Each structure stands twice: as structure tokens, then as C-alpha cells.
Amino acid sequence: MNEEAKHKSISFEADVDNFKTKSGVVTIQASAVSEDVDKNLLADIMSAVGGVTITIEANQTELVDDEDLENDGQTELLGEDDEAD
Numbered sequence: 001m002n003e004e005a006k007h008k009s010i011s012f013e014a015d016v017d018n019f020k021t022k023s024g025v026v027t028i029q030a031s032a033v034s035e036d037v038d039k040n041l042l043a044d045i046m047s048a049v050g051g052v053t054i055t056i057e058a059n060q061t062e063l064v065d066d067e068d069l070e071n072d073g074q075t076e077l078l079g080e081d082d083e084a085d
Contacts, residue, residue: 008045014032
């Protein structure tokens with residue numbers, strides 16, 4: 001067969017609800033808002049010959065107290081005009 005492979009990708013935000021490992025196989029269960037997922041494209045990808053590649057990225061937000069902002073060492077890097085010295 002001399003058919004060119006087609007690359008399809010889908011990206012959406014989701015929460016990982018659960019994951020488990022059994023006999024060397026990892027199963028990941030995730031939840032996403034339905035409107036964020038193109039279900040037709042997802043169905044095409046899931047039925048692809050040769051499997052799929054999944055990339056998981058984490059976004060972590062760290063909340064800092066106002067006290068910590070005063071002593072974080074960052075404000076000293078800015079001059080009077082809020083530009084780097």
C-alpha cells in the first residue's frame with residue numbers, strides 16, 4: 001500500500017479522574033467539557049490504524065501571599081519605569 005499517512009490531532013483541557021497500572025498497561029480516565037471536544041475528530045483518531053499518541057501536560061498555579069511578594073526578590077530587578085535595569 002502506497003498511501004500517505006495522515007496526521008490528525010485534537011487538543012482539549014481535561015481533568016485526570018483516575019489512572020491505574022495492571023500487568024504493565026496504564027489506563028487513564030479523564031473528564032472534559034463536552035463542548036471542548038470535537039467528537040467526530042476524536043472518533044476518527046481513536047479508530048486510526050497504528051494507535052494514538054497522547055501528551056499530558058500539567059498547568060500548576062501557585063498562589064502567593066502578599067507578604068511573599070514583597071520579599072520575593074523580583075521587584076528589585078525593576079527600575080522606576082518598570083523596565084529591567
